[in-house]
Amino acid sequence: MANNDIIAVLKKTAKKQPVFLLSEIIPYLDEPLAVDQIFSAIAKKLPGLGLLAKKTGNDYTISQKTAEETLAITAVEAGRQDASFASQRMPPILETAIEQYIVKKTGKELSDPVMLDRLRKAIVFQKSDYWKPTHQRALKYTKAYSVLGYLAYHFPVYFVQTEHLLAMLARDGLLKEKMTVLDAGTGPGVVPLAIADFWSRLETATATVYSIERSEEHIEAFLSLRDQCTKKGERVSIKPPIKADLVTFDPEKIPQQIDLMVFSNSLNELGGLSIEERADLVLKLAGRLAPDGSILIVEPAEETTSTSLRLLALALKKRGLTIHSPCSFIWGTNCTPDRCWSFATGRNIQPTRLMGRLSECDEPFRYINIDIKYSYVVLRKDEKTRHSYRVPAKSRVLRVSQVHRHIDKRVNFIAAKMSENLGDGKNLMFRLCDGTADKPVFAVVPVYHVTPENEVLKTAPYGTIVKLDGVLVRYNKAHNAYNLLVSRNTRVTMAEVPDQED
Ligand SMILES: C[S@@+](CC[C@H](N)C(=O)[O-])C[C@H]1O[C@@H](n2cnc3c(N)ncnc32)[C@H](O)[C@@H]1O
The missing domain is CATH 1.10.10 (Arc Repressor Mutant, subunit A)
Incomplete structure (x- = not known):
């Protein structure tokens, strides 16, 4: 037979x-x-x-087969990833491919002063546009130089940042040995190329990456970089981007069982859409997400964009998705994210050769972009969360929403550390959240009050849930916020087993 x-x-x-x-x-x-x-x-x-x-x-x-096998990174693979992170830069082949693309597109050598000046202008325009309210933004990436400016200024940082996020997803057990990825608003292919690079240090894992992009200039750059930096038949297959507008996109054009959907710095560009309309868009695409798939939304750490991401995440939670991370709803309540400005950070990247050339001018700092600061949320269709911790019923701790009743008193709280140090050389300051407060709350520690009994507040990674015993509550009128003063008598401990964050 x-x-x-x-x-x-x-x-x-x-x-x-x-x-x-x-x-x-x-x-x-x-x-x-x-x-x-x-x-x-x-x-x-x-x-x-x-x-x-x-x-x-x-x-x-x-x-x-309902769930593909989870990707488990071996010790050898982890060693390779660590070595790559230690360099804090894009792979040399990609740095060169970007330079060559700029030379090809402009017909000028990289040393050409007129070309460098046009790149500087494009970068300045992009940055000024970025600070405008979303509905007033004009950037559409229809001009060659706007994409070349993006490649020179934003690409390197977002590329390394994406690799940090992939490492985080791997640690959380959200990557699979064989997976299908969709990158929505892919630009010049930052996420697909970061996946290809990250996967190149894995032994057997495979991925197929689809993407959506509306700018022809970005698509041209994407295909050029892809063809220069990846080969056919490798374990990551990067499909040509689908040219489409995310707002009107028909989800039937992408496979049904997407394991990871990424929106990296793209949703904030949908200026005309309200939070609810952005939630509609994400849910429309989530119809193609595998039952055990993940959605990763990343936005710049700037206050308005970052806060909008939290509002969007809550809107999606209310409409049935689960917030996997970084938020932990330790009292089982929904939060009030209107003033939630929380972002993760990573070590600065090394400036590229091109940034070096661009900074040979009167205002060099304007053209060097090396900070890794981003707000992210991971959402799921199932109920998987990074933290399952709930405040035990008999804990002698307050909800942070009750903080206003305890001004100038010493009290105990359990909350997640939702920032790295926001303070200065004298006072360390960390944003805290237990999911109940409607005003920002910070733990403040004078440097000379850091002791072995409270230093976990300083050293614990972003998102860690900590217990603070004996903090003094102060109201900060200027910022309409609360400071919880940590002194050498305050004890800070992990409320649960630590989780790692880059
Ligand atoms: C800031 S770039 C981000 C690119 C890439 N994801 C990254 O993280 O570097 C935003 C991208 O989203 C694309 N975009 C914005 N609005 C879009 C829309 N309505 N439909 C499709 N793409 C869109 C832009 O063209 C641009 O390439």
């Missing part, structure tokens, strides 16, 4: 029954075969059919 006939029977059975024994298909075969004979005929085809086989006595249980 031909293998194709066995496969046809197998497919038909799998359509009717999500789980069955391989022996159950024997009566439907033209020629009776033994279970082992059938198995050797179909074994290699099973992954492609989305089926799994499990030895069950002398038989095999066949089931639908």
